[in-house]
Amino acid sequence: MSISASDVRGWIARYADDVAEHRAELVKLDTAIGDGDHGTNMDRGMRKAVEKLDGLEGGDIAALLKAVGMALVSSVGGAAGPLYGTLFLQMGTASTGREELDLAGWANALEAGVKGVQARGKAEPGDKTMVDALLPAVAALRDAEQDGAALDDALRRSADAAEEGMRATIPLEARKGRASYLGPRSAGHQDPGATSSWLLLRTLAATAGA
Amino acid sequence: MSISASDVRGWIARYADDVAEHRAELVKLDTAIGDGDHGTNMDRGMRKAVEKLDGLEGGDIAALLKAVGMALVSSVGGAAGPLYGTLFLQMGTASTGREELDLAGWANALEAGVKGVQARGKAEPGDKTMVDALLPAVAALRDAEQDGAALDDALRRSADAAEEGMRATIPLEARKGRASYLGPRSAGHQDPGATSSWLLLRTLAATAGA
């Protein structure tokens, strides 16, 4: 079992729906420790990403992922735009020439993407950012690989790891992004970007699982 | 029995206290159908009037009343400043050369004052202004004169007439001043200027009665 180009299209379409559905919730989280636009930004960006893919023929996974990245960069703005944009652009580059991604291939792609996010945003684990959801997800994929787990099982485990990482942001004091301006007042709130990242991986697990 | 210069001083001092005490209430009335400053304006003006009298020697009633008028004109502002200022300036002129005012003398003075208010503001009875409290007070004084009533009794009757006139402004639609901008919405509220005029006459009755 593996991730095909149509799986990617389905994943992006479903994620756009999930973001729209959780838009208000993401805004609320960002209002508490930021400026209240994360939900709006991601919703606007994912709608553009879906449009972009609809206008794109063919089964080149790298092309699809890069198209999503470009759409996010040019429509999301804020911190999340360049960061999610880079995530997808790097995943695309890492998948060049692949017709489909097996567990190892997907793990490599996601790892490259998260490396890109960190290179751009300079966030370390524990800084209370999307990285706190993304890095555990990569680690979980690697463990699953070790265990020779099936792809769908591995995706579920990476989504669970992301959820755990997201919840772990609650007590943290932010050290990156807008929330860091609050200092101690940022503790006790869940990071919006970590939340949208968990949603991203949960949706993929659901898509592949289906 | 008659109104002496020291009665006038006592009246003005007590009225200043009454206005300070009712400042918030006058503001509230003016907020409903005006701009919410009548209490503040009258309070500021009466404090100045008291200062002015404290700095003024002697027992010339006309001089005292004119001094109050000048103080009000130069410190109250708004519609009430020129109107109450004119009221006292005209009362002063009408009392020229008098060491004290008997009932007839006071009736003449108040009548002259109200004439001045009407000449300046062009308000007719029923326009929902201070005139609706002042004119009945003059009429009541004249009646009392006819009945050969005592001064203190006459003053009480003129204060009662002013109160009645004040209450009668409640159902009226304002045709003068700021309240007239509200049209029908001005009905159902008591006029702030009529209220401060009633207070003025009530205080005089109380002063002379004491």
Place this chain on the structure above:
Amino acid sequence: MKKLINEPDAVVREALEGIEAAHGDLVRVIYEPAVIVRADAPVQGKVGIISGGGSGHEPMHGGFVGRGMLDAACPGEVFTSPTPDQMLEATKAVDGGAGVLHIVKNYTGDVLNFEMAADLAKDEGIEVEAVVTNDDVAVQDSLYTAGRRGVGITVIAEKICGAAAEERKSLAEVAELCRTVNGQGRSMGMALTPCVTPGSGEPSFELADDEMEIGIGIHGEPGRYREKLGPASEVVDRLATAIVEDLPFESGDRVLAFVNGMGGTPLIELYVVYRELNRFLEGRGITIERRLIGNYITSLEMAGCSITLLKLDDELTRLWDAPADTPGLRVC
């Protein structure tokens, strides 16, 4: 009441001290009685122009004192007309021998106090003309009201008359010009929220979350009626229709369009309002030849806006474009 002030009773005086400290190059401040005077007043041979009114409408009027606009302004207490002695002081301070124009907004308090001041000034031998502005179409001009209020057109009249005075036009000419501007101008305003005066500490009226107040004045008075809050396009349609049909403004007219913020409405919204006004007037064949957008005649922190239209001709346009250098309005 949440305000950046010290003592409520000291607001006007302390703001004057701030203005004096900030704009000493343009204006001079007199405190007893309170007057803001152009630094180089009196300008010999020039008609002096003064205005005044309650405070809380800043930058009007004090912010418009300077070359090309007012020679002096009399700030009253918040929302309270100033007193005759302030106006007399201002009149004497700006009389350069060519007489003094009093621009008076039509409110009973302003009119009565300016009347007393004009009498006193004439007693002192100063030639004075008073023009009363009354451009607010929200008020019926009838025997049953104090007449239409003076609102947005006052700012425009101060600019245009100021330019004419700089050209050494006579008092009669400047006064006539002021009447012309007032006669060709109309305004109407609305509010999304009330305001709170330092003196009262209470909201000037109550308004539900989905309501707006139409036909408000500039003193936090309630308006003519309230309605459900609609989109900006409807609000503009409502105000502009009343304005355009009152004068009336007709197809082919060239206008100065003034979108004024009441104080608490963000500039981004005023530009949305201007967009709607521009579309509205285009639809009626009326051309916006000049415009002014921003907070110029305010009601403290009230959220809302007013629209003012002035029918232009070449002369009025030329005078509008003439240089002005004041803290509140600059034309280079």
Place this chain on the structure above:
Amino acid sequence: MKKLINEPDAVVREALEGIEAAHGDLVRVIYEPAVIVRADAPVQGKVGIISGGGSGHEPMHGGFVGRGMLDAACPGEVFTSPTPDQMLEATKAVDGGAGVLHIVKNYTGDVLNFEMAADLAKDEGIEVEAVVTNDDVAVQDSLYTAGRRGVGITVIAEKICGAAAEERKSLAEVAELCRTVNGQGRSMGMALTPCVTPGSGEPSFELADDEMEIGIGIHGEPGRYREKLGPASEVVDRLATAIVEDLPFESGDRVLAFVNGMGGTPLIELYVVYRELNRFLEGRGITIERRLIGNYITSLEMAGCSITLLKLDDELTRLWDAPADTPGLRVC
């Protein structure tokens, strides 16, 4: 949410249409991607200066496009940094062959998007320098934060660098000047009320009737801490002390003092604040040589203010005084 708008999602675009209709003589508006460009751009041989950021801070930045200030501004969605393609479009539109300066406020979003844009512009052979402003002393500049926010000094840097560019200073010189201004400037802000973005419809934070939020940014973020609201003198003492001691500003220094309204605070209160600031600085032997008072970098309808001080020298003063002709700031 009470706003003079149509569709929340359409606010930025419709405001741009209003700006285009109002200021066509000064600026040109591009819609896809959204950029406000100086009407006569690119000016051959002149360094182009662009800035950008979320909308809701008007007049910043779009209101500062024009002769003597910015060549272009990129408006993002409300409180959301614009995107690299907007910045690339702006950079190309204003490049007159002398290179382009990006003035970037220090927010993660602004910095990351401008970084991507600069890379893309360089790929197209345009010389770009970026200067990040970070004058907000409310934020500790440490490894544990995204660093200090760029606030009030940004407006001043745009004015001063704009003047230098008009004098045909080189990109390196203008960029260095921008660093100098940022280095000699400090700011801090406070809020009496939150603001409501059209997108969220909810207040950005809750504040009791007797509380104020100290150390706020310009995006409705909560501040560093909240306190009981005191008199203006205390508020100013609080902000100015933090500012003065940070640089530090010392006795004998000459400064530009910028009292900025967050949007919902009446001008009369800003003058009271200026009065207090003037007294505070006098007390420390610091001379206010130039000043700016008003709503220039706002947070929608938020009530509150920020104070910015810039240490001046003759050259900076001369450039501050140089002519500028923009919708939001005019120097004659």
